[in-house]
Amino acid sequence: MICSIPRIAILGFHLEANAFSPVSTMADFTAQCWEEGEVISTLARQTSHLPVEIPGFYKRMDETGPWIPVPIIVAATPPGGPAQRAVWDTFMEKVESGLRNAGEFDGVYIANHGASSAIGLDDTETQLVRMIRSIVGPHTTIIATHDLHCNVSEETIKALDALISYRTNPHVDQRERAAEAADLMHEALSGQKLVSAYIRLPITPPSVTLLTAHGPYADAVHKGAAMIQARGEGPIAAVSVCAGFVFSDLPKCGMTVIVTARGDLPKARYTALEIARSIWADRARYVPDTISVASAVEMASTADSPLLLADVADNPGGGGGGNTIWLLKAFHEARVPGVTLGVFIDPAVVANAHLAGVGAQFRAVFNQTPNEFAHRYEAQASVIRLSDGNGTGRRGIYKGREFSLGPSAVLELTDSCVRVVVGSLRRQLADPAMLEMHELDISRIRILVVKSRGHYRAGFDEFFKADQIHDVDSKGLTTPNLAQVPFKRLPRPVWPLDETAHWVEPSWEIN
Template identity: 30%
Template sequence: MQNKQPKRIGIMGVYHESNTFLEKQTNWEDFQNGHLLYGQSLIEEYRDAYHEIGGMVEVLDKEPDLEIVPLFYAEATPGGTISGEAADRLLMEVKTSLTDAMPLDGLMVVPHGAAVSASYMDFDGHWLKMVRKMLGPNVPIIGTIDPHCNLSDAMVKAVDALIAYKTNPHVDQRNVGIEAGRLMIDTLSGKIQPTMQAVQTKVAISIEMQHTGSSPCKELYQLSSRIGSRRKILSASVVLGFPYADVPEMGTSFIVVADGDEMLARNAVNELNEYIFNNHSKFSGDKIGLDQLPDEIRKAQKPLLLLDMGDNVGGGSPGDSTFLLGMLESLTGQRSFICIYDPEAVKIIKERSSNDPFLTLSIGGKTDQLHGKPVEVSVELISLVEGRFSEKEPRHGGQVNFNMGETAIVKTKSGNTLMLTSLRTVPFSLQQLLHFHIDPFQFDIIVAKGVHAPLAAYQSVCKSIIRANTPGVTRADMINLPYQNRRKPLYPLDDLA
């Protein structure tokens, strides 16, 4: 009697959050400095990580009649639009790895959902559409997306089901990967027939209001959870949207996957759409500007987590804004920590020949004209390090290994500690400090260049939080961003009658 052949399930992803307001493009080198993984290395990187691929592997690995076929995964730190050359290379890698692995019985996909390239405004929709064409209409394609996805019709049409993470900060990625893997298993066994419906709303939730544990998002997610628990509903997702991509899909969307019942899924997304329309005014918060900050800082409990929203590295910003650095240098009696991307300063420190313990540097403000001017400070070197560190706890993004490049840790004469990096680095892990023997409890203020993502790393250390509406390409007041391609009407950029 012939043994039954296991069903082959591929895993692949292209993961980038593209900020179209940046002049500098994201190139192939940026993916090389992030994660470029082929074949088994994909599983080795994420098997035990709090990442959706780890969840997919966990659940699929338990099925004796399934074979996991790891293909290709590319991820770069959020940044500018993907260059045409890098986009072509990514598409070639997707096509080649998929061709070499066929035939497949199913495919797990890991797009971010907010990738934009110079060639394709909806880059995720484009590569998913290409994959669908290669596999044909009958091979199930099921995937996960970041809730900061700008959901397109092309993405929805290309796959059988998409599930967004349910937390921001994103600490549930592994669980969502498990959920997507189970959908694949049940689909292949004939137990379910996923039917997906989605809707683009007339609302773009302001970035500082996207914390899923606080109102108004908390109540929206509670409604989504209740819908997701209904009979024959397989999944319900809130897609918050990414406001820093000037594309027609920019804004908040909803996805519902039902078991073979298109009308049930359609009614459910309409229910979510009606809720956000009726409550839209709650999703644009009050902003704290630079003028208000000194008083707010003095009143805040310490240690304080000060979030630099206009230079949110997780939203693609350059990471070298100096507005807060300049202000903190002028505040007396406050010990602060701030990380700034400045490879030029690192090089000067490394090559210095003077024996003077203090060195005068112009720090930050070198990428563009939008994030402040360089600040001249006198610093004392604490240490020069190779900026690699690892994170093993559930943190936003689910990544395990981080690389800041050559990094200089210095102290200013004002008593502030600066971490100067050669590679832009997202502030998603407390190990960014602890690994290099920096005690977070010694500071009154810790600056993180983000909005919600750093909370998972720093909330255990800090007693209070201030989100600063600093200028920059990730500023919270999206009304001041120069959109050309967005849909209309869209709150808060337009009034909703």
């Protein structure tokens, strides 16, 4: 029981690590978010670039009584390769010195993505939580929130008091989950003991099958959410049904179920087992529903109402480069009318467009330094518009959050009139503001091609109904066709890659 005003440490590390993407560097973090100390409290109480769990946690804590936030560090980068080891080590040093120098704490709130890794270190989350536990001791409450695309090990759960993961995909509930974390923090501070059960399933679903509006994952998440009981009404305090992020290619990948109970471990285990059994029984439904590039071109050529086509295999929001040319090339060469495609990431093309100026024509050379997925492609183009790429999101995952595409340009390719929004920083096209900032009228776009896997749905649903949206499969770092990916460290067999995948239930004695 805490009788004085509680002091809560605040920290977080957001990286969704795709083992096949280029290493995430300090420059990647500083371009998005690397904040230390008191400024975090200021940023958390205004529109900012912080991950939105942080303002969500502050708001709830501010509403529910006096508290003293002790912000340590919040670091975030777009999904990409594992963190450079020096970046991770610097983050850990900042956390350690920040906690040691700030005195006693009553609680620690960690806003992690939950699928991070660093070069040479698989389980960054466990290393972080264990270090925090070693500093604050066994009686200080540590609660974390995670993205639902997190890879959770049992060791992380053992070192935490509770974990709460998102329940929406596209992700629009970060603030609500952070508010739950704040409420649970208050419960723990008032003396409530929290215990958790953990189950990992050998299932790594393709990301496109993990929507929460409908489908098998929606059913699993809703089943879990329905089992949560309010304070005073029952023991189940939190249920997280985590989808995992298969492209991390780590031993801890897989769907996990984490149930936190108010002191009642058998009840937590029983609940986790019930949910895990239903997911396992339902595993055959995790099948991608995608169309080929050729079908997308055909559909777009003959469509009599607007279409949104998602290039899900090249999603910067999953570690993709945002620079594969398969759809751009196909639509340009087929002369499909009324196409706008974005955001294509190519700083060199943007720089040349800025040099040429609005109204000028130039030779756009995409991917001057090509790689396996990002092939070189040239086309004559006119410069329609130029910008600094800085904006504020208005719908979905970017709502109320500042974003930057870096210097940007809108090009119109000669002959086809395909319009390409080109940016300099890897960001997925998930918010209408990313087009509107370039004075593009989305209601007049006939065919919109987005480089995004699923978050675009929460941004563009005011323009496109579900039957006007199709996910397109091509080659890329975030392909839904997992058989194409050269996994090395994923535990096998695993569903749906291996028919022989099997799950052994934990041997808990549950009465």
